Amino acid sequence: DAKTTQPPSMDCAEGRAANLPCNHSTISGNEYVYWYRQIHSQGPQYIIHGLKNNETNEMASLIITEDRKSSTLILPHATLRDTAVYYCIVYNTNAGKSTFGDGTTLTVKP
Amino acid sequence: DGGITQSPKYLFRKEGQNVTLSCEQNLNHDAMYWYRQDPGQGLRLIYYSQIVNDFQKGDIAEGYSVSREKKESFPLTVTSAQKNPTAFYLCASTQRWGSGELFFGEGSRLTVL
Numbered sequence: 001d002a003k004t005t006q007p008p009s010m011d012c013a014e015g016r017a018a019n020l021p022c023n024h025s026t027i028s029g030n031e032y033v034y035w036y037r038q039i040h041s042q043g044p045q046y047i048i049h050g051l052k053n054n055e056t057n058e059m060a061s062l063i064i065t066e067d068r069k070s071s072t073l074i075l076p077h078a079t080l081r082d083t084a085v086y087y088c089i090v091y092n093t094n095a096g097k098s099t100f101g102d103g104t105t106l107t108v109k110p
Numbered sequence: 111d112g113g114i115t116q117s118p119k120y121l122f123r124k125e126g127q128n129v130t131l132s133c134e135q136n137l138n139h140d141a142m143y144w145y146r147q148d149p150g151q152g153l154r155l156i157y158y159s160q161i162v163n164d165f166q167k168g169d170i171a172e173g174y175s176v177s178r179e180k181k182e183s184f185p186l187t188v189t190s191a192q193k194n195p196t197a198f199y200l201c202a203s204t205q206r207w208g209s210g211e212l213f214f215g216e217g218s219r220l221t222v223l
Binding site for chain 1: 114141143145150151152153154155158160168198200202207208209210211212213214215216217219
């Protein structure tokens with residue numbers, strides 16, 4: 001499975017955009033990028049996923065570089081409730097398993 | 111509402127005792143998973159089941175066992191052979207094998223005294 005690299009922590013001001021980077025330089029052509037977040041002591045929650053095109057939903061936007069070696073999750077207007085650990089995962093549909101790294105702890109500050 | 115229910119939420123056990131964690135889903139999902147999470151770390155895969163009556167070892171299966179006799183149920187037993195059982199355990203499901211979107215339960219926190 002492709003490995004992902006994320007910064008261990010980031011801060012963001014409330015109301016500003018939070019941009020969370022992820023490096024996945026060994027991703028294969030048929031592997032997807034998935035993002036989840038985990039609020040303390042709860043189960044992770046799915047946010048968004050993509051293959052090669054940029055994606056947007058009601059929670060966030062996902063920007064994937066043209067070479068697919070990195071991506072950025074964008075929370076357009078961060079709130080205090082967005083404080084969580086964010087996991088970037090490369091998912092292989094054949095392997096059927098998601099491998100979680102240590103994620104990025106995002107702290108949104110007033 | 112559809113979802114995954116894990117029980118108990120908190121569990122304390124003495125060293126050497128087997129414990130079973132329950133995971134039930136009413137999403138009609140085919141695949142189910144068990145993850146372990148230690149403080150400050152990501153999730154590690156213990157066991158997974160692609161379909162009822164089938165299951166496979168994940169990355170850290172030693173000291174654990176599972177069964178999948180019903181589609182909606184995937185219990186995890188933490189045996190006395192597991193050297194460091196104290197952890198947060200998360201159950202998840204996907205609609206089918208090969209579908210990447212995981213739906214998680216709220217977790218069970220096991221503390222071995």
